[in-house]
Each structure stands twice: as C-alpha cells, then as structure tokens.
Amino acid sequence: MAVLETTDLVDDLSLDELLMNVLVLNAGSSSLKFQLIATDRDAIAANKDVRLCRGQIDRFGGEVLIVVLVRDGSRKKFSVSTRDMQASLEHLMRWITSDASGIHEIQAVGDVHAVGHRVVHGGELFGESKLINDEVLKGIEDCIELAPLHNPNNIKGILAARQVFGPNLPQVAVFDTSFHHSIPEHAYLYAVPYHLYRRHHIRRYGFHGTSHRYVTERYQMLAGVSTEQTNIITLHLGNGCSAAAIRGGSSIDTSMGMTPLEGLVMGTRSGDIDPAIVSLIATKEGLSAGETEALLNTQSGLLGISGLTNDMRVLLQEQAKHDDRRVRLAIEVFCYRARKYIGAFLACMGGADAVVFTGGIGENSPEIRARICHGLEWAGLRLDDNRNKQTVGLESQISTHDSRLHAFVIPTDEELLIARDTVRCILAGPCSSQLGRPPKVEELRVH
C-alpha cells in the first residue's frame, strides 16, 4: 500500500479515552515506514483506533528524506544528513514531539507507549506475535537464513527503537508468516526428499499473513459471522500477490511458499513455474543460480510478459488506449492464475462463503476483479456489476445477494493490525501492570 496516499484518518474519538500510542515500524533495506496509532481494547472492539500520523524515512546518498502525513491532513518533508536508522528515528521523534508537528497527543517521547514491528520471517518458531525480549530477538536472528534480505533490517529497527525509547519500552514483533502457522503438514510439505525439510527447513511458510489476517477479521465483522464460521479465500493483489484459504478463521493453505516467489503472477515475480526452467534459464542465458532467482523475482510477472511495466494501473490504461498484445497477455495471465487458485482452494476447503479482494489492485480495480471472477458462476459467484464498479478503495460486498459464493473488497491495513497486536500482547504479557502508568518521560528521552 502506498503509505502516503490514504486519507482515512479517523478523528471521531476523544484521545483522552485512549490508553496507548503505538509506533508501528516496518524497517526495510533502504526505507523505514512508520505509523503512530492510538488504540486500546475498546477502540479495537469498536474499530475506532486513531491514526495520528504516518510516513516514511528513505535513504538517499548521504542523507535521509523524512515524509510525514499528519492526522489533520498536513504534510511535512525534511531531509537530515545521516544514513543511520537510529539517528533518523531520533530526528523523527524530535519533530513529532515539537509544537510544529501539531501532533498534540505526543508531547514527549514518553507519550509513545509501545513500538510494534513488522518482522518478515518467524520461521517455525513464531506462530503468533511476541513481546520482544532477548530470547525473541535471538529467535528472529535464527530466522535470518530464511529471510536474509529482510530479518536483519527488522532487527536493526528493533535495536534502533530500543536505543531511542530506552530498554523499558515494550516492543512487539508481528510476523508476516505467523498467520500461516496453522497450515497442515500435507499443505506445507514439498514433495522433495524429506531430509531436506529436516536439514534446511524447506517447506511452505507463506507471507502477507498480517494482511490476510486483517481482512479475515474485518470480514467476520462485516459479515457478522463467528471465527468458526469464517470460510473464505483472501486475495492480496498488490505488487506482491498471494492467495490464502481460510477455514474456520485459520489459514489452511496459501500460494506463497518457502519464499514470496511462488504462487500468483505478481508485478515483477513469476509466481509458479516448472522448477526445471530455473536451470534451463541459467544454462541458456549464462546466469548463476542467484542471478536466475533474481530474474524470476525482479524481471518477470507483469513486467516480464508486458515488457513495459509492473504497474497494473498503467497496463490497464495502455490496454484501453493501444490494445497492445503483450499488455493484454500480461493481464490475462495474471487474472487466469488468480482464478485458478480460487478454484484450487475451493477444492481444498470443500467450498467457501466468500472471496475477499485486497491490496492495491484488489482494492482499486473493478476491471481486474471482474476478469478474475468471470467464469466462476459455476461456483455460485455472481458479481453485482454496479457495486463492483463503484467500489474503489472501499469496504463493500460486490456479489449479488443471491450468490452462493460472495465477493468482498476489504482494504488491508497491516499497520493497524500490528498496533492492535502490540496492545493485545502487552495486555497479555508480563508488562501489563505498566499500562495504567505510561513509562516516565525522563526514562525515555531521545538520546
């Protein structure tokens, strides 16, 4: 999701009633995305959490560019001559706590009551979000071999926050893989020699778990069903794309695998291919194994087929203007693969009640949704064309009322789920006694 695009900043709740201001951090290799969300148990139950600000810190050469969008709609951009994550975070907090920010709820660093981190890989260790202590940090380190490009940055984010806010501030790790821990053995094992699973942990883990879980929880609220009654297929269609089969509220299968490369066609990733193609490309093109994997990750998918772009919005515009054959093909292959997964998951689940679309494409493109659903009438899915067309970036049911298999659009909000999990972990964890008493400001001052 584009961090700065959204305008749904909620402001109809008195902040005095709120218990915790949670800073959500998503630390990548060259950027740090953040949101400050005020929430507590009641706000979660009422879906009335308040987003105070959001933004991104990006590294450019020897400096960082910090962009913040505040709840009142104002936007601030400033650059700082550092490349260091901790120093960037300190600058951000200095600005947020200053009068100039207009974020009156955060007057001092101590007004941030907890930090929630997106952590990409929890391996087989973490089936749920965890309050971070040294043991959890070690576990995240142990998963580095499974996500060498991501977990090290997530750890840097945790350590930077520990420096900025002090060691006593509760921090929580929310893993992209956790929601898929419920996938049974027969669905997560690959049919390769079993010792490779034992030796190298080669199995399906699945990703986008925070997004699949968020839309699953929202679906329950919108459809008014219990967790046990939640039987849906969720499609996260953004730059990265994945499908998940949710039975009884739990993930029982998902399209991404050991890495995010498997499954649906994505912006630049191939998704499923015959594994023999890997060595064939390497031999014919004179590439190493790593280079071939990079080609499948960064040069394939919509970009690879169209030869033009990974951006679905641009592809749809091009198709409408020029009807270019490869552009048309890219879109067709994308939609066909998504429909194929819906069919496969319907079989795995013994039927479902709804398909839920989310992610930049799923939320915003009626045309792609219609093309994916076209031909699923046999399964009982009938789109309400008007509702589908009118639903752009909104929560809505887009199937007709008499459909047996419904379709919904539910915009994802991974940061919100991270903030909520942070609160839930703290309420359940050893530091819950601190909650009525926010940490002392002087203990938490920016160094």
Ligand code: ADP
């Ligand atoms: P990320 O996975 O990086 O978070 P997003 O979830 O924001 O990405 O999704 C980005 C994708 O959503 C891009 O392919 C973009 O073109 C597509 N997208 C956004 N708005 C539209 C739209 N109105 N119509 C079609 N595609 C859209």
